[in-house]
Amino acid sequence: DARVTQTPRHKVTEMGQEVTMRCQPILGHNTVFWYRQTMMQGLELLAYFRNRAPLDDSGMPKDRFSAEMPDATLATLKIQPSEPRDSAVYFCASGSGIPLYNEQFFGPGTRLTVL
């Protein structure tokens, strides 16, 4: 049963610290998405990769957030320095084929709390 995995599942950190979240997309999937979910804003797209190349990161605060895909099996989202307003659940999702038509498969999320 292929699944998207995310680590860590929970992270509590102090303001100013660096946070790294990792995602392993489903093997063979060529698109990876990072979303942030909060009660106030709902689901927001942060970044979108296709074949490891960033296609859209317009939803990401550039001064503190960065997203990369070092290889096809790993996507990372970093926040440096973290702030309390970054507290949210961060989801990674992957997909294959034609992105327009196909569904995304979501990981379980990383719940981030910045004190």
Next chain:
Amino acid sequence: AQSVAQPEDQVNVAEGNPLTVKCTYSVSGNPYLFWYVQYPNRGLQFLLKYITGDNLVKGSYGFEAEFNKSQTSFHLKKPSALVSDSALYFCAVRDGGSQGNLIFGKGTKLSVKP
């Protein structure tokens, strides 16, 4: 610009009754529409999608959705609700002219009481 609206924050239904979760959309090109469900402390799970063809789409767990182009709607339905259907439901849309990004609605909390 593409957008999707879920007008109800919460829908309450008695078990065994039919349920409807509403969704309307706005796109400049052809709409590609999706429904996802999120159970507590879990990621989103795909339920069904409309790309083209028959306006009535059947999906997982007995859910279906009807695409209505004139009303720009894509309501989620189920003939007989189960308590286990209680969850957060998201409608999402892609614009045919976009990179493929999904735009999600705010979500509707479905509560099914025994």
